[in-house]
Amino acid sequence: MGGARPGILVLGAGGHGKAVLDLLLAAGAFDPAGVVDAVPRVAAVLGVPVLGNEALLPALRARGIAAAHPAVGDNVQRLAAAARLGAAGFALPALVHPAAILGRGAVLGDGVAVMARAVIGPEARLGRLVLVNTGAIVEHDCIVEDGAHIAPGAVLAGGVRVGAGAMVGAGAVIRPGIVVGAGAMVAAGTAVVADVPAGATVAGVPARPLPQSAR
Ligand SMILES: CC(C)(COP(=O)(O)OP(=O)(O)OC[C@H]1O[C@@H](n2cnc3c(N)ncnc32)[C@H](O)[C@@H]1OP(=O)(O)O)[C@@H](O)C(=O)NCCC(=O)NCCS
Structure with a gap:
């Protein structure tokens, strides 16, 4: 050292x-x-x-x-x-890439990683060990609970809540105020227009359930 x-x-x-x-x-x-x-x-x-x-x-x-x-x-x-x-x-x-943007009042838990070109909106809250990947947007007032992953290019509109351990796939878009339950999987490119139950997998535009066997 x-x-x-x-x-x-x-x-x-x-x-x-x-x-x-x-x-x-x-x-x-x-x-x-x-x-x-x-x-x-x-x-x-x-x-x-x-x-x-x-x-x-x-x-x-x-x-x-x-x-x-x-x-x-x-x-x-x-x-x-x-x-x-x-x-x-x-x-x-918490680690934040210098090319990421943090809004005023955003809160980051221990072990968070905010990758390049990600945007965390004002007063959004990220729990412990949340990963906000390259170019993802977590808009104002979102809550992302412990251990969740927002994959590259995904967009959480304002006030979305993502439960612990959930995965929001690359390029997915989530409508304002939606709740994605703990451990859920939102497939890449999905448009989420209704709440997603805990543990569910959804895919498509608009989102539809995928059978658990397809995870
Ligand atoms: C949802 C997901 C987990 C399913 O993976 P899987 O279990 O290997 O599923 P399969 O590829 O075998 O596909 C199963 C079915 O779901 C459909 N499907 C899979 N991904 C889909 C998607 N993103 N959108 C729409 N349909 C999808 C497939 O077309 C297939 O349909 P079929 O049975 O009618 O042929 C995966 O496709 C996915 O989107 N993962 C997110 C990856 C990601 O964003 N990673 C970021 C890393 S940084």
């Missing part, structure tokens, strides 16, 4: 790990100290070394790296990874 910026560890060397490192390198608030992965397959991601697997977590924490990020796209796996990082003593700061 010894640099002016605090170090941060990235858990996950896959595609989302690469996007998170791109965010960190652009933002400059943290110094990416390395990447760990369940099964390391590459030596480095964007020039940041892959140090090994999660067995290294205690040693890396002891070395003085105090912050980490679970860079895993899957909601269930991201929450599990965050729990392992927390148990190893890492703090999970």
Whole structure:
């Protein structure tokens, strides 16, 4: 260590790990100290070394790296990874790409990632470990609960509520004030015009239920 910026560890060397490192390198608030992965397959991601697997977590924490990020796209796996990082003593700061826009009064929970060109409207609230992906829009007064993922280019109009662990697929559009239940899946490109029950999968324009077998 010894640099002016605090170090941060990235858990996950896959595609989302690469996007998170791109965010960190652009933002400059943290110094990416390395990447760990369940099964390391590459030596480095964007020039940041892959140090090994999660067995290294205690040693890396002891070395003085105090912050980490679970860079895993899957909601269930991201929450599990965050729990392992927390148990190893890492703090999970919210990360915001410098090309994202945060409205006045927006609230971000621990471990949130707001990727490039995303917009979080005024007084929107993101729970812990929410992922707002590239170019997504979470309009004013939306509430996105813990561990949900708003995929690239999705649009939540004003006052939408997305339940814990739900996934809103790429390019989906959700009408104002709609409630998407916990653990629901909104397929890519869907237009959501009515509330989505918890755990349901919906697809199409307008949204219709997809059988659970198609998840
Ligand atoms: C909804 C989803 C999870 C279904 O995946 P799946 O279980 O592999 O389903 P399949 O591709 O086998 O498709 C099952 C049926 O649903 C339909 N379907 C799948 N995705 C659809 C979509 N986005 N819109 C409309 N219909 C869709 C298929 O046409 C198929 O219909 P059929 O049975 O009449 O042929 C997936 O298509 C999806 O949209 N995932 C979101 C991906 C995303 O945005 N990721 C972002 C990563 S950053």
